[in-house]
Amino acid sequence: QHNTYDIEFYGPNTMTGTLYLAALLACERMARYLGEDDVADTYRSVYESGRKKYAELLWNGEYFEQRVLKPGSGLASAPPDPHAPDYPRYQFGKGCLSDHMLGQWFAHVVGLGDVFPDGMPKQAIASVYRHNFQQSLEEHQSVQRVYALNDEAGLLLCTWPIGGRPAYPFPYADEVWTGIEYQVAAELIYQGCVAEGLQMVRAVRSRHDGSKRNPWNEPECGHHYARAMSSWSLLLALSGYHYDAVSGLLRIVPREPSDTFRSFFSAGTAWGVVALTQRDDKLQACFDCLWGSFGFAVLELPFDGRNTVHVTVGGTPVASTFVEGRLRFDPPLVLREGQQLLVQAQ
Numbered sequence: 001q002h003n004t005y006d007i008e009f010y011g012p013n014t015m016t017g018t019l020y021l022a023a024l025l026a027c028e029r030m031a032r033y034l035g036e037d038d039v040a041d042t043y044r045s046v047y048e049s050g051r052k053k054y055a056e057l058l059w060n061g062e063y064f065e066q067r068v069l070k071p072g073s074g075l076a077s078a079p080p081d082p083h084a085p086d087y088p089r090y091q092f093g094k095g096c097l098s099d100h101m102l103g104q105w106f107a108h109v110v111g112l113g114d115v116f117p118d119g120m121p122k123q124a125i126a127s128v129y130r131h132n133f134q135q136s137l138e139e140h141q142s143v144q145r146v147y148a149l150n151d152e153a154g155l156l157l158c159t160w161p162i163g164g165r166p167a168y169p170f171p172y173a174d175e176v177w178t179g180i181e182y183q184v185a186a187e188l189i190y191q192g193c194v195a196e197g198l199q200m201v202r203a204v205r206s207r208h209d210g211s212k213r214n215p216w217n218e219p220e221c222g223h224h225y226a227r228a229m230s231s232w233s234l235l236l237a238l239s240g241y242h243y244d245a246v247s248g249l250l251r252i253v254p255r256e257p258s259d260t261f262r263s264f265f266s267a268g269t270a271w272g273v274v275a276l277t278q279r280d281d282k283l284q285a286c287f288d289c290l291w292g293s294f295g296f297a298v299l300e301l302p303f304d305g306r307n308t309v310h311v312t313v314g315g316t317p318v319a320s321t322f323v324e325g326r327l328r329f330d331p332p333l334v335l336r337e338g339q340q341l342l343v344q345a346q
Contacts, residue, residue, distance in 0.1 A: 004099075004227075005170045007090040013066035014124075017054050018103025021047055021115040025107065033246050051116055059120060060162070063096050063127040083167035090171060094164035096131045098157050098180050100124065105183050108190040109233050111242045122191040128184055129196045131161045133203075142174040147219070153203035155181045178204050178218040179227025182234060189237035194255055201234065235263065241274075243267045248297030248332050252276070252285075270294040270335070281306065287341040297332040299343070300325070306345040314339050 001009045001016045009016065024047035031040035058064040068091045081087045104121045107113065114121045133155050134140060137148055140156070148154035154176035158169065181204050188197035208215045218228040235241070239261075240253035245268060252274055254261045261276040270292030277284045285301050303309075303325050311318045311327065313335065321328045327343070335341050 005090075005172055007170055009066060009091060009170075010088050011067045011069040011091070012054065012057055013092075013097070013100065014054060014058060014064040015097060015099045015102050017050070017058075017064075018101060018115055019106065020103065021051055021054070022103040022107040022110075022112055024050065025112045025115065026110065029112070055116060055120065060094075063124045064100050064120075065094050066092050066097075068093050081166060081168045087166060089166075089168040091166055092158050092170055092173070093166055094162055095158045095160045095169070095173075096127055098128050098132050098155055098184055101128070101187055102183065105187040105190070105230075105233065108187065109236060111244060121187075122193075125184065125187045125191055126193060126196075127161075128155075129188060129193065129200070131159045132156045133196075133200060137176075140174070144172055144175055146175075147178075148176040148207055152207050154207070155184060155200060155203075177220050177227065178208075179220060179225065179230050182228065182231040186230065186233040186237040189234070189255055192255070194238075197234075197237070239263045239265075239274075241265055243294070243296070245294070248295065249300065250296040250298065251300040253300065253302050267292075267294040270337070276301070278302070281346050283343075283345040285341075285343040287335060289335045289337055289339050289341075291337055293334055293336040295332045295334040297329050299327040299329070299333075301327075301343065301345070303345055309343065309345045311344075312342045 001013070003009055003015065024043050028040045028043035028047065031037070031043060054064065057067050068087060070086050071088050081089050101121060101124050104115050104125075107115050133153070135153050136151050137154055138151055156173075157175055157177065157180065158173040181200055185197040185200040188194075188200070204218070205215075207213055208218055217223050219225055220227055238255055240251065240255050241263070242249070242251045250267070252263075252265070254276065259278055263274055265272060265274050265287075270289055272288045272290040274288075275286045283301065283303060283306055307322055309320065309322050309327060311320050313333070318329070318333060321330075333341070
């Protein structure tokens with residue numbers, strides 16, 4: 001499996017495997033929307049089989065390993081490691097790969113949920129933080145490119161906490177990449193590990209503080225490298241924002257408790273600003289549509305037991321029903337450029 005480390009991984013692993021599982025879930029959902037339930041059932045069946053097999057083969061109780069295929073096995077054609085002739089070069093094997101929940105992160109960004117059961121994704125990403133995030137790199141050795149050093153904190157691409165580091169691990173294993181740091185930080189936040197995720201973000205930004213490095217340029221294999229745009233997912237994770245145009249769901253449930261919250265939001269055909277205020281037993285949510293228009297039939301906010309709700313658009317009351325902690329609009333509510341949606345609950 002060719003990958004971002006400029007080599008091939010030989011054998012099952014969850015870096016590419018979670019992308020596959022998330023893609024199957026996405027295809028199932030699209031097929032059901034199109035009314036192709038037989039096709040959707042096939043995607044679901046393959047997904048269930050796949051996630052079970054990945055868990056059986058790769059889960060070590062803490063994180064997912066790589067099952068390395070030997071050279072000559074029919075699938076692996078890599079040159080062998082001269083120190084271990086039955087082992088191809090540039091693998092990670094028993095290592096804890098920071099990227100090994102990549103597809104799980106994508107699944108959360110697009111609203112698909114966990115791709116593995118029984119809390120495995122949370123355990124896995126917590127293991128990445130525990131083993132790979134270094135508070136100081138003074139004791140760390142990297143003979144490749146150095147993007148973080150000395151007393152700086154950073155996330156290593158891979159470590160081998162239970163041993164088994166290959167003589168020739170995959171290139172870049174000892175490096176620190178901001179694009180993966182942001183991805184892992186966002187997944188930590190999605191899994192409820194908010195403090196750990198924010199600690200990782202602070203480490204990145206403190207390294208690029210304008211005195212040591214350019215705050216507007218986070219290089220990897222080049223300047224202004226695109227992977228750092230994974231930082232956008234931090235906004236989605238922290239705000240708890242999700243918009244599903246198919247189901248008509250608009251959700252914003254911030255993961256950090258706060259009396260006041262304000263954030264940018266985008267909804268495909270519109271964007272604007274949302275502000276939440278919570279004091280005592282009252283909640284106020286204000287959506288300002290600054291461009292475009294978008295519709296939704298269900299609105300989910302941190303109501304937290306508040307069930308007396310008043311809704312207006314531009315000061316005009318809007319009919320809604322409050323069912324199981326969600327506001328429902330029939331017909332769907334359309335918010336247009338220049339309009340303000342105000343929700344008050346107590």
